[in-house]
Amino acid sequence: EPEVTQTPSHQVTQMGQEVILRCVPISNHLYFYWYRQILGQKVEFLVSFYNNEISEKSEIFDDQFSVERPDGSNFTLKIRSTKLEDSAMYFCASSPPGLAGGKNEQYFGPGTRLTVT
C-alpha cells in the first residue's frame, strides 16, 4: 500500500541554523500539508500546498518557514533560522484528487522529530 515517507526521522540542529525536512507524498496525490506537534501539545496545522502554491497557512507559518515542491515527488519544509521553540515532531500529509467538496482524507507520514539545541 502506498504511503507518505519522511526524512530524516530525527534531526538535531543548533539554534539559528537552517533545516530542511523532506517528504515524499503518495504519488497520485495533489494536495500537500505540513503539521507539527510540540511535545505534550496538540497536532497543529502549518501549511497546505496545491498546484505549486500555498493554499492555506496558519499563524505559526511565518517568514521563517517556506515550502517547496522542487520536483515531481518531493515536498519540503524549510525553517530558515531555527529557534528552540521549533523543536517538535513535524508531519507531512497528502490527499488525493477526487470528489467535489474535498471529501478526501489526508494520509500522514511517520514524522520527523526536530530537536533544536
Add this chain to the structure above:
Amino acid sequence: AQSVTQPDIHITVSEGASLELRCNYSYGATPYLFWYVQSPGQGLQLLLKYFSGDTLVQGIKGFEAEFKRSQSSFNLRKPSVHWSDAAEYFCVAGTGRRALTFGSGTRLQVQP
C-alpha cells in the same frame, strides 16, 4: 473558533473489554470527521472517516464510530480490545481540503 475536544487524556481497559473514546467538536458547520491512531514511533494512521450519510461508520481493526449531530459528537468504539490497540487516538475534524483540527488525543492502555 473551531475546536475538537477529547475529554479523556488517558484510558485503561482490560483486554477483551469494550472501549468507547469520546469526542466533541465545535464548528461553524458540520465538519468531516476522522479518527486517527498513533502507535509509539509510528505515524498517524486513519482508522475511519465520516463525510455524510450513515451516521455509524466502520473502520479498520474492528473500530466503529457514531456521528451524533444533536450532541456534536463522534465517539469511537470497539467491542473487544486487543493488546495491540494500545496507542494514542486522535479525533480530527476538517472541511473540504482545508486544515484539519486535532483533538488533544486519548492515550489507551490495555491491561492483560
